Structures are given as C-alpha cells and as structure tokens.
Amino acid sequence: MVDYLTELTFIDYTGYVLQILLIFIALAIVLHKKTGTIVILIASFSLVTASLYVLNNAPDVAIAEVAIGSAIIPLIYVISVSRQREFIVLDKAMDDFIITDEQFTGIGYILLKRFADFYHLELNITNDPMLGRQDEARDQRLIEDTNVDLIVTKDKETGDYILKGKASSLLMNKLEQMTKDYEHVRVVQFKDRGLGE
C-alpha cells in the first residue's frame, strides 16, 4: 500500500481530490432545502466533472459537457424555478380596492399581500389594458391561456368584489378561508376542463 501511495504522480493526486470534492457537492445538492442555491451548485458540479473528463484523457466529452452543462442547463433551471415564486393578479375593478400608484394601499391589497406572504410568494399586480378589456365570459379562457393566476372584478349589482381563480389550484382553499371575514368579497373557482385538450 505504501508503494502504491509513493508511486502516485501529481495528476493522480489532483484526480482524487477532485473526485472527493465531487462527492461533497453531490451531498450538498441532495440535502439542501432552497432550490435557488441548488442551481449554482449544479453549475459547479458540471464544471468539476468537466475537469475530471480532461484528466481521464477525453477532451471531446469535456467540451460537450462544458457547453451544455454550464450554460444551457442552469439557464433552463433558473427560468423554471423563478416562475414558481410569483403570484400574478389581474385587476379589472380599477377602483379603491387596490390602489397602485406610488405606493400600494387598499383593502384588497392588504388581503392579497397576507395571502401571498403565507406561501412565501411574490405578489405581482397588473392592470394591463389589453387583457383587462375582455368581457366576463372569457375570463376562464384568460386564466387558462396566459400566466395570470387571479382576476379581481367588481360585480355591478351587489357591489361585491369577485376573485376568480382555478379550482384545481391548492391555494384557492386558503384564499376562501381568509376572505370569510370580509363580507363584500367573494371567491369563484373555475373548474378546469382537463389538460391536453
């Protein structure tokens, strides 16, 4: 065993050190909790494996791994992870329920902010005029086709505020519980027509 250890060259030492580093990075990826940090760990994992490919006399495979695993894969992960942090609300009521000038105030805004904070989501309110001008019957189509999660409208006869969302979404039950205290706010859930139509 001692003869084996003294015959190692410098390149062999580097290979062993990098492989032990690889085991630690893999353990960190599997055991960590936040997905935002794991994306950076994936990029460093790909870099260390590319160095190991060169040390194993395979330069073609190393170029392929660097190009694909360090630029393309982390970008796709960042896009899909950041998409899941937002909660998008379309405001069609356009009055005091949600005020969106310099600072955000209004009863509706406080309600939605409490709801979004409970799930650690970022609240994003828009009143895009192109989408806001569609009539009531197409609301379900609007939620399914675009990336809007909730629509706020005002009922003309009763003066209630209606919040519309998807029935299959698990967040809607929590929203219903939170709006029970407010007497002029109602929640309507759209039953979905199934995926893959």
Next chain:
Amino acid sequence: MNPILTFLVVLIGFYGLSTSTNIIKSVFSVTIIESGVILLFLNLGNFEPGSIPIINDETVMIVDPLPQALMITTIVIGSTVTAMALMLCIKVFHQYGTVEWKEILRREDIKS
C-alpha cells in the same frame, strides 16, 4: 480506486431521487445520476495507460475511443430529457399552484 469513488456519486443520486418531496429536486437527482454514470464509463475506458485519442507523428498508444463517442451522445440526450421534464414541471405548477407531490396526490384523493 477511481471507479469506486465515482459509484458513490451515483448512489448519492439514487438516495436523492427516493427521498425528495419537490418535483424539481427529482429532476436534479436524475442529472446527478447521469453525470455519475458518464464519469464511470470514462474511468473504465482509461484503464490502460495511453494518450488522448488524436493521432499525430509521436503517438505511441491511445486510450480506448469508443466509450467517449458513446458518452457524447449520452450527454446531448440527457440534456434534452431534462428540458422536457422541466417543461412538464412548469405546467404542473401552472395547474396546481404547488410543486410538492404529496399535496397534489392528497388533493386528487379528496376530489375523487
């Protein structure tokens, strides 16, 4: 010694795949397993001493080039499979509002 250390990476990836509650974490673990397997094949190809498989006038002996060609194919296919899996994850989030698969299954049981 090298293939044994690489097989540990593959086993860590299996552990992560079995005990993850998030769908995105399962996709991470599949990427780890795939990279570990590719490294294992290249380690086994490097068994006898030799130089890189590009010939010029001074080459004495080369490393086996066949596993390297197969592994290039594997890397490209693995990345496309990851892309499709992540697109499905985005669609699941858009439909259900969460990515923990236990809650989604509980919701489906309550509905049916």
Next chain:
Amino acid sequence: MNTSASSSSRTVVSVSRRILLVAMLLVLFGVFTVSMLELEELYNDYGRQYFFENAFDETGSRNFVTSILLDYRLFDSLFEAGILLIAVSGVIWISKHDVEEKNARFMIDKYKTPDLFVTFSRLVYPLMLTFGFYIVINGHLSPGGGFQGGAIVATAILILYYINPDKETNIGFIVTVEKVVYLLIIVAASVSIVTRGTFFTNFFPVDAPADLKAIYLVLLNVLIGFKVSLGLWTIFTAFLKEGR
C-alpha cells in the same frame, strides 16, 4: 415551493425507511467494490488496437472519436439528431405558445438587465460565434465536432436575448429549416450507396488521399452543428416565452 408543508418534509419518508434505503445502497456499493477487484481479467484490448492501426487510413480523420461518430457508427448519430427533433416538437406542443406572445406585461419591470451586462455581451457575442464555428469545422483534426460546436453556437445566440429582451423569433420558420437540414444529413449519408455499395459511410473510396476524404467529414460536421444549434435555440425560445 417553500410552502408551509416544507417544515414537515423530513417526515414524509420516515426514518426507518431511510435507514433501510441506506443499507440497500451500501450493499450495492459492496458488490460493486468486489467486482472491481477483478477488472484486469475482464478487460480486452482488441478494439483499441484496431482503431490505433487502421482508423486513420480508412476514414481520413486524425480524431478517432470523430471517425467513430461519423463513419463507423453514423447510424447512432442519425438517431441522436432525430431525438433532438422529437424533443423540440414535444416542448413546443406542451408549452402551446408558438407564435404570439400572450402573457401579461407588468407595470414595474423588476427584471431589467444592468447596462454593464449588456455592453459586455455585445463585446463577447462575435467572439463566441467565431469560436463555435471554429470548433465545428475543425472536428476532424482537434477535439470538437458537430455536437459540441452546435451547443456553443446555441449559447452564443442566447446572449442576444440578454441584449434585447423583446426580441421576436418566428419558431415555425426555425423548425422548418431544422427539418430540411435533417433531410440533408440523411441524403449526405446515403450517397455512399452509389459509390461504395454500403449505406452510411464515406462516399470517397478507401484508397483516396486523406484530404479528399476530409470533405465528407467537414460537410457532415457543419450540417450536424447547424441542426443541433437550431434545435437548442428553439428549446430556449419556448422556455423564455413560457417563463415571462
């Protein structure tokens, strides 16, 4: 993602099952270690010897990996290019946003790219494109080839999305070009049925000089690099439209 259930995520799989899982994985590890000790008897040398002596004379490329991918095992490469085509069509069908941009625009644009980034990208973009073309064309003389160079060119095109976030791309046109290039690859690979009598190999005869045989290798590398970069570009565009 970080919902309230994440505090109880440790108990989704209970501790006794985790110990059982670790024990099974350790058994697998032990089996693998025992079988690794007998590797010298299982290893054989014939493939390596054959490639070292004959591959340069038969195919005309100094890079053995390129000669395997483009001459001895061209059938595998054709199907790999086909898998890219299938994956692109799958991603586009799942996302269902092919031509128009229908997502809501926000009043406060929180994701503006910093100006330093934009200037630096403008400097780096032509260098990356040239480097990608160099790797594609020199596939038979140095490490490189169609697949690697295609991925680098796709990364270079991705930088354009940083410089100009409102860039409109017509996915239908790119997918049509990609399909035409795939048919051209199959045609270029099948020409050898006329000159040599077998499918999917070099269309120059075996005793032609190495410079003539390199024409086929460069042509096929360029076509494959083109196809791979277009496919990866389409996958990016579908993700970016889905994500914003």
